[in-house]
Amino acid sequence: MEQKKGRLFLCPTPIGNLEDITLRVLKILKEVEVIAAEDTRVTRKLMNHYGIKKPLISYHEHNKTKKGEEIIKLLLEGRDVALVSDAGTPGISDPGEELVKAAIGENIKVVPLPGPSAFVTALIASGFSTRRFAFEGFLPKKDKEREKILNNLLNENRTVIFYESPHRIVKFLEELKEKMGNRRVVIARELTKIHEEFFRGTVEEALLKFNAEEPRGEFVIIIEGVSKEETDDISLENVKEKALEKVREYLKGGMTKSQAVKKVSKELNISKNELYSDIHKGIT
Missing domain, CATH: 1.10.10 (Arc Repressor Mutant, subunit A)
Structure with a gap:
């Protein structure tokens, strides 16, 4: 008789405020046999807050090949696994998408749960069009690849969304101004936290702001699409x-x-x- 396979649950976690987690996610985290986490220290804090005690396995960009194989093995052995990222929905701008592909390749059931996502949270409060948008995530680190992406977005009339880290935000804005002009942008940081902030203005105004003060927190940059x-x-x-x-x-x-x-x-x-x-x- 064929071994019954486990299920891979994709569990969104809060992007800041710990109360932004669904009852269903909490239920799944308590029921699965293993939780695969981007950073076990971050996930442990969430688990302690809600009194969840389950084995944790590390799964992130730098160990995704080896740990991915271990997780697939657990699933093939019939164990249910929950995948979480440090914040937000797993599979968005993290190696979760590769684990999902591997699970599908082994005919393992993948169960997505709805929940928080930083770019959606920022987008709906941006004031820009939400009818059509393009999510680009983090730009590649190589300059030529970054340049190619920005050049391809020159005539984009959809709202465009990027993620960026605090130590690269100024460089990103400089590249944005050079390649796409002085566009209108909304830049969100510390979403759902006490110091949540939305900057609204042009790229030049954003550069003045972040050159004058130390950028802190992870950023969501939303760029208004060009008009017809x-x-x-x-x-x-x-x-x-x-x-x-x-x-x-x-x-x-x-x-x-x-x-x-x-x-x-x-x-x-x-x-x-x-x-x-x-x-x-x-x-x-």
């Missing part, structure tokens, strides 16, 4: 830049200015007079 008018303006500038590049290319190939302008005008469906005007303005 702004998108149209950006797209027009891109077309103009591309047109001028093509004109220069054809001039190097031996065409006259008149020939190059006529050819590019036809290729990109842009007015010859407008193209001549841009050339005279020296737009590059």
Whole structure:
């Protein structure tokens, strides 16, 4: 007879205020045989607060391969396991997603429980559109990868959400200003805690604030999406830049200015007079 498999429960934990935990999560944490925690010290405080005594196993970014295999083994042996992060919903910007994939690969039942999430909490109080949004989490550490992501979001008309740490927030805002301009942002920190704070303003204003005071706490950065008018303006500038590049290319190939302008005008469906005007303005 095949061994009955355990279940992997995804249990959201408070992002600050310990009262922000569901009755169902507390029930599951008391019933499972093992709790897999991002930081066992943090989870132990939560467990002590609610009088929960269960074995803890460490599972985080730096041991996810080895510990992930151990957790899957426990599940295959028929033991129920609860996965928690330090704060919020496991699987969001943490290695929980990899454990979920591994469990699904072994045909282990994954049971998600609803609960706190920092980016959702910040988003609904931002005042920006919640109808369509893009959650990006933490940017990669490599500069080229960070640059690529920000460049791809240049024309994004959805609300965009990032996470950032206190020691990198200023660098993030500088990159944001350089790549995406002086956009309107809402920056939330210490959510659900005594010193909860929402900053609302432009990227330049945020830089003034966080250069003048020491950033503390984990940050949720919410960026307002560009309007259709702004998108149209950006797209027009891109077309103009591309047109001028093509004109220069054809001039190097031996065409006259008149020939190059006529050819590019036809290729990109842009007015010859407008193209001549841009050339005279020296737009590059």
